[in-house]
Amino acid sequence: MNAAESVPVPPEFAKVFSRLVRRTQVPGGRLDPQACADYWTALRDVPMDALAESADALARSEVFFPTVAEWRRAAGPPHAAAGAPCPTCAGQGVVRIAYKSLEPFDLAICLCRAGDVYRRFPDAVLRARLALGPEARIADLDAFEDPA
Numbered sequence: 516m517n518a519a520e521s522v523p524v525p526p527e528f529a530k531v532f533s534r535l536v537r538r539t540q541v542p543g544g545r546l547d548p549q550a551c552a553d554y555w556t557a558l559r560d561v562p563m564d565a566l567a568e569s570a571d572a573l574a575r576s577e578v579f580f581p582t583v584a585e586w587r588r589a590a591g592p593p594h595a596a597a598g599a600p601c602p603t604c605a606g607q608g609v610v611r612i613a614y615k616s617l618e619p620f621d622l623a624i625c626l627c628r629a630g631d632v633y634r635r636f637p638d639a640v641l642r643a644r645l646a647l648g649p650e651a652r653i654a655d656l657d658a659f660e661d662p663a
C-alpha cells in the first residue's frame with residue numbers, strides 16, 4: 516500500500532490496537548510498522564465500541580494476535596456499514612479454493628483491502644494459523660484460474 520492510499524488511524528483505534536499487541540503474541544515475533552494502519556483500513560467499518568470490546572475478549576481467549584477476519588468475527592455480526600464488505604471474500608480477506616472434497620485446499624488471498632493484511636504475513640504464518648498443509652498453495656486470487 517502506498518502512502519497516498521493509507522487512511523489516518525484514529526487515536527482510539529491505535530490505543531486498542533497497541534493494547535491488544537501487548538496482550539497477545541504476534542505471529543513471527545513482530546508486526547510490520549504498517550500493520551496498525553492496515554488493520555484500521557480493513558476494520559474501519561466496524562464501530563469503535565465493538566472493536567474495543569472484541570479486542571478485550573480476544574486478549575482473554577486467544578494466544579496470538581488476531582487476523583483481520585478473526586477480529587471482525589469477534590466483533591460480532593456485520594454492522595450496518597458505510598461500505599458493504601467485499602462480495603468475493605465477504606470481508607474475510609481470504610477465499611478457500613477447494614478442488615475435491617477430500618483433497619487439501621489452496622488459499623487465495625483476496626485482492627480487496629481485507630486481503631492486504633494477509634499479504635503482509637509470511638506464508639508459514641498463514642499455514643500455521645489456517646491449518647494448511649505444506650501442499651496447499653497460497654497466492655493472490657488472480658493467480659488462480661477460474662474453474663471452467
Ligand SMILES: [Zn+2]
Pocket residue numbers: 601602603604605606607608625626627628629630
Ligand atoms: Zn475480498
